[in-house]
């Protein structure tokens with residue numbers, strides 16, 4: 630209860646007020662360990678976040694096979710997994726720095742849930758997945774464009790990378806420039822890049838990007 634009295638201590642209000650001059654990953658650890666139990670309710674009812682179904686739809690526009698191996702980076706409580714399962718996907722793993730968030734993902738069909746350490750390589754092998762998703766993580770203080778290299782590394786050649794970028798960090802984080810740089814370097818080919826609803830009740834949109842990893 631007391632966590633919720635100060636809005637800065639809870640959920641979206643907190644991470645929009647992160648102190649970017651100090652260790653943000655430590656602050657996020659507290660944010661998500663406090664938020665884990667009420668995250669899904671906030672997602673559905675308070676924020677009306679639509680990034681998870683939208684990203685699964687994005688994946689399905691570029692991949693019809695359902696037996697593919699998928700990694701959900703920053704899986705949190707596993708809402709993306711819930712939509713993957715509902716749409717017939719059978720093999721997906723999740724990874725996240727918050728053990729408290731991932732506890733909620735256990736019942737959502739993930740084969741493996743792996744803890745990651747921000748700033749370290751993802752805890753998976755090179756070229757391991759047919760598709761890598763990253764939803765709600767390229768946002769204030771969480772992960773910047775340096776994250777693209779890891780998404781590309783763990784995705785098989787010809788595999789898909791699908792992610793969202795909160796419009797609030799799109800310019801300041803130089804996302805478009807970095808996406809273009811990876812295209813010019815031959816790392817991926819962008820298949821789709823559109824701005825759509827993200828947190829409907831907050832009036833916040835995100836960029837939704839699908840890219841095919843090159844050989």
Ligand SMILES: C[S@@+](CC[C@H](N)C(=O)[O-])C[C@H]1O[C@@H](n2cnc3c(N)ncnc32)[C@H](O)[C@@H]1O
Nearest residue numbers: 661703704705708727730747764765766771772
């Ligand atoms: C807004 S939540 C999104 C969770 C889930 N993908 C969803 O759409 O519901 C952001 C998640 O990113 C995780 N996270 C924070 N920093 C991260 C990083 N550097 N790399 C990957 N995930 C991170 C948090 O622990 C949290 O679970």
